[in-house]
Structure formats: C-alpha cells, structure tokens
Amino acid sequence: MFLFIRSPMGSLGNNMRAVRDRLGDEFVAKLDELHLNALRTGLVSRADLQEAYRKARDMDTNSNRLSLLWLLGIIFFILVATPVFYETISFLLGVRCFLPNNNLVLEATRPIIDCAFCKSVSAPLILNNLTREQFSSYAYSSLPIIVKKAVAHWPAQHSLNYSYIKELYNRVPGSLDAVCQFQHFSSDLKTLRDVFKMSPKRADMSEGAPWFVGWSVCQPTVLAELRKLYPRPHFLPVDAEMPNTDFILMGYEQGAVMHLDYIPRLMWQAQLQGNKSWFLSPAPECDHQCQSFFFYVEPGDAVLVDTRIWYHANTIPRGQFSLTIQSEYG
Ligand SMILES: [Fe+2]
Structure with a gap:
C-alpha cells in the first residue's frame, strides 16, 4: 500500500516532499529501499505506481473539498441562518429583542471593573x-x-x-x-x-x-x-x-x-x-x-x-x- 510514495518521476516530487516533512528522512529512505526492491523483482510496474499515486491524490483533493464545504457551511450559518433564526424567534415571541435589555442581562454581560x-x-x-x-x-x-x-x-x-x-x-x-x-x-x-x-x-x-x-x-x-x-x-x-x-x-x-x-x-x-x-x-x-x-x-x-x-x-x-x-x- 505504501509503495506509491516513492517518486521516480518528477510528477511525484511534491508528494515525496510532503511525506518527507511528515515522516522524516529515515523512514522515507526505508520506503525507497522497499520500493526499489519491488520494482527490481517485478512485483509492481511504473504504471501501478502512477495509478496508486493518482488515487491518493484524488483522495486528498476530495478531503480538501469536504473541509472547504464545511467551512462555507459554518460561515453560511453564522451570516444567514443565525439572523433568520433570531428574527423568527423574536417574531414568534412577539418581542423586539430576543434578549431583554434588563438589568440581569446587562449585569451578566458587563465588563470586569478595575x-x-x-x-x-x-x-x-x-x-x-x-x-x-x-x-x-x-x-x-x-x-x-x-x-x-x-x-x-x-x-x-x-x-x-x-x-x-x-x-x-x-x-x-x-x-x-x-x-x-x-x-x-x-x-x-x-x-x-x-x-x-x-x-x-x-x-x-x-x-x-x-x-x-x-x-x-x-x-x-x-x-x-x-x-x-x-x-x-x-x-x-x-x-x-x-x-x-x-x-x-x-x-x-x-x-x-x-x-x-x-x-x-x-x-x-x-x-x-x-x-x-x-x-x-x-x-x-x-x-x-x-x-x-x-x-x-x-x-x-x-x-x-x-x-x-x-x-x-x-x-x-x-x-x-x-x-x-x-x-x-x-
Ligand atoms: Fe441608579
């Protein structure tokens, strides 16, 4: 499963650098050794490696897209859904302010006094x-x-x-x-x-x-x-x-x-x-x-x-x- 990490081609260079950052040079050297041995014995081909790399890259991209969607969802909720929720509750309760402007609220939200x-x-x-x-x-x-x-x-x-x-x-x-x-x-x-x-x-x-x-x-x-x-x-x-x-x-x-x-x-x-x-x-x-x-x-x-x-x-x-x-x- 880890054989795709080696990058005999220039197109795998970025991935290699990222892995080096994460795992350290020593561990990657061992992976290189295993990878070269696999190529030498004919267990995998260069095409297999490219295909494995492509799948890994797609997984990374999908993961990034998912994170971006979550971030956009949170921003949407804060900017749009919260005011709508606030207005709806205020309308249903028949009050102008969701939180009353009374001494209890003011006391709970006042700054600490010097x-x-x-x-x-x-x-x-x-x-x-x-x-x-x-x-x-x-x-x-x-x-x-x-x-x-x-x-x-x-x-x-x-x-x-x-x-x-x-x-x-x-x-x-x-x-x-x-x-x-x-x-x-x-x-x-x-x-x-x-x-x-x-x-x-x-x-x-x-x-x-x-x-x-x-x-x-x-x-x-x-x-x-x-x-x-x-x-x-x-x-x-x-x-x-x-x-x-x-x-x-x-x-x-x-x-x-x-x-x-x-x-x-x-x-x-x-x-x-x-x-x-x-x-x-x-x-x-x-x-x-x-x-x-x-x-x-x-x-x-x-x-x-x-x-x-x-x-x-x-x-x-x-x-x-x-x-x-x-x-x-x-
Ligand atoms: Fe007073």
Missing part, C-alpha cells in the same frame, strides 16, 4: 457649597461627593412637588404618553398615569401602600417648564455635556434596590425634598479590595456618584416624601 476607583474609599467626600473653579479638581472624579446646600437656592426647592408635576403633565397635551423611561421600582404604579390617578390620601401616604417611582422627562414642553425652576448645577464645568432629558424620582420609603446605571456620563442628583439614604457597594470582583458604606443627603444637597461603577441603593426615612432631580454630565 477596582482602583474604590480602594481606600469608605465615605463620600463632603464639600460645602463651592464655586466652579473650586470644584474643578473634583469634577471628573469617581469619588462619591456631596455638595452641601448646593441647590438650596433653586426655586424648585419650594415650588416643585407632586401637585405641581401632576398639574403640569395634565396641562400639556400628550405628555403622559411621552414618558421615555418609567421605573416603578417595587410599587404597584406601572405608569405615570397611575401615579397621577392616585387618591390624594395615597399620594401623601396618609393611607395605602408606600410608593416610589422615577421617570425620564423628555417631553420638550414639560422639560422646559420644569427647567424654569432649576438651572444646571452652578459648580459643574461650563463645558460639561448634559443630556436633553432629566429624571425625576419621588416617593416614600423603598427607593431603588442595588443596581448599576448603564448611562454614558457621570450622574448628579439634586435632593429637593426629604432625606435620602444611599448605600454604595463596589462590584463583587472588588469585594476583597474595597468596602461598602452608607451616607445620607438632606434637602438642598447635591450628590455626585459615578453610578456606572458604584452599585447603589436608596431608601427614604419612613413618613418622609423624597423628591429628586437627576441628570448627567460629562
């Missing part, structure tokens, strides 16, 4: 109200910061409340249907309509279960009216980019549970009413290097936390109503 940001941090940096220049060295720090009484002068501190916001949304046509992102947290209020349909007693917590909600204000008229009551925080860098939406958080007792924010910029919050407790914790991969800690903010305080890397949760003291404006800068 723990340098939380080493030696065990409390927020507390600053008294300060100028933009004084704040500039802290502006893009990942250190949690409270700026005391930074927003106490805002008109919103006195004018913004549940009734004002309800009246504003009811006054602007279509605004209740233009809420970009509504979070009901652990409350039973699933939409902003539900929030403003509450009885006055439920709204002020003189009866019923506690509620806490948050939503993105992206309806232009509503946003413009609200922004008449608050400016951008005076201490932020003048060239800091800010989004065209703000977030309102309000309610009682149970705030947000522990989570990361998947937002593009740093976060700031203006605490307008009530006290709010913050619980910050490093990512699990930083548990052995960093620590968790609590702090609280009071009405008039601004709080800045890089909520993209600090896990955070909030609670409101029992009986207090908390109202917060949140936005981003970067």
Whole structure:
C-alpha cells in the first residue's frame, strides 16, 4: 500500500516532499529501499505506481473539498441562518429583542471593573457649597461627593412637588404618553398615569401602600417648564455635556434596590425634598479590595456618584416624601 510514495518521476516530487516533512528522512529512505526492491523483482510496474499515486491524490483533493464545504457551511450559518433564526424567534415571541435589555442581562454581560476607583474609599467626600473653579479638581472624579446646600437656592426647592408635576403633565397635551423611561421600582404604579390617578390620601401616604417611582422627562414642553425652576448645577464645568432629558424620582420609603446605571456620563442628583439614604457597594470582583458604606443627603444637597461603577441603593426615612432631580454630565 505504501509503495506509491516513492517518486521516480518528477510528477511525484511534491508528494515525496510532503511525506518527507511528515515522516522524516529515515523512514522515507526505508520506503525507497522497499520500493526499489519491488520494482527490481517485478512485483509492481511504473504504471501501478502512477495509478496508486493518482488515487491518493484524488483522495486528498476530495478531503480538501469536504473541509472547504464545511467551512462555507459554518460561515453560511453564522451570516444567514443565525439572523433568520433570531428574527423568527423574536417574531414568534412577539418581542423586539430576543434578549431583554434588563438589568440581569446587562449585569451578566458587563465588563470586569478595575477596582482602583474604590480602594481606600469608605465615605463620600463632603464639600460645602463651592464655586466652579473650586470644584474643578473634583469634577471628573469617581469619588462619591456631596455638595452641601448646593441647590438650596433653586426655586424648585419650594415650588416643585407632586401637585405641581401632576398639574403640569395634565396641562400639556400628550405628555403622559411621552414618558421615555418609567421605573416603578417595587410599587404597584406601572405608569405615570397611575401615579397621577392616585387618591390624594395615597399620594401623601396618609393611607395605602408606600410608593416610589422615577421617570425620564423628555417631553420638550414639560422639560422646559420644569427647567424654569432649576438651572444646571452652578459648580459643574461650563463645558460639561448634559443630556436633553432629566429624571425625576419621588416617593416614600423603598427607593431603588442595588443596581448599576448603564448611562454614558457621570450622574448628579439634586435632593429637593426629604432625606435620602444611599448605600454604595463596589462590584463583587472588588469585594476583597474595597468596602461598602452608607451616607445620607438632606434637602438642598447635591450628590455626585459615578453610578456606572458604584452599585447603589436608596431608601427614604419612613413618613418622609423624597423628591429628586437627576441628570448627567460629562
Ligand atoms: Fe441608579
């Protein structure tokens, strides 16, 4: 069976070189010797050798073709069959995304965090109200910061409340249907309509279960009216980019549970009413290097936390109503 390996003719040269590479010169020399002996004794002819070589070459070619077909099949599956499968499943399930864009999926797919940001941090940096220049060295720090009484002068501190916001949304046509992102947290209020349909007693917590909600204000008229009551925080860098939406958080007792924010910029919050407790914790991969800690903010305080890397949760003291404006800068 191995006699075809010898190459007395030039046409067998490539095969011979390949065999030499694979088997080594010594083994091939032995094959040559056997082959020459076979030719000398008339057991095989040159035609037999050529035929054996041709069959072996065809087997190699067929094998290569088979490998190429497999490769093309895999590429076809990835490029064509996978999207078709994805679209079909999405259609059958009646959802836009095969994988929901929720915190569980985001948490499972987030990159590992570099723990340098939380080493030696065990409390927020507390600053008294300060100028933009004084704040500039802290502006893009990942250190949690409270700026005391930074927003106490805002008109919103006195004018913004549940009734004002309800009246504003009811006054602007279509605004209740233009809420970009509504979070009901652990409350039973699933939409902003539900929030403003509450009885006055439920709204002020003189009866019923506690509620806490948050939503993105992206309806232009509503946003413009609200922004008449608050400016951008005076201490932020003048060239800091800010989004065209703000977030309102309000309610009682149970705030947000522990989570990361998947937002593009740093976060700031203006605490307008009530006290709010913050619980910050490093990512699990930083548990052995960093620590968790609590702090609280009071009405008039601004709080800045890089909520993209600090896990955070909030609670409101029992009986207090908390109202917060949140936005981003970067
Ligand atoms: Fe958050």
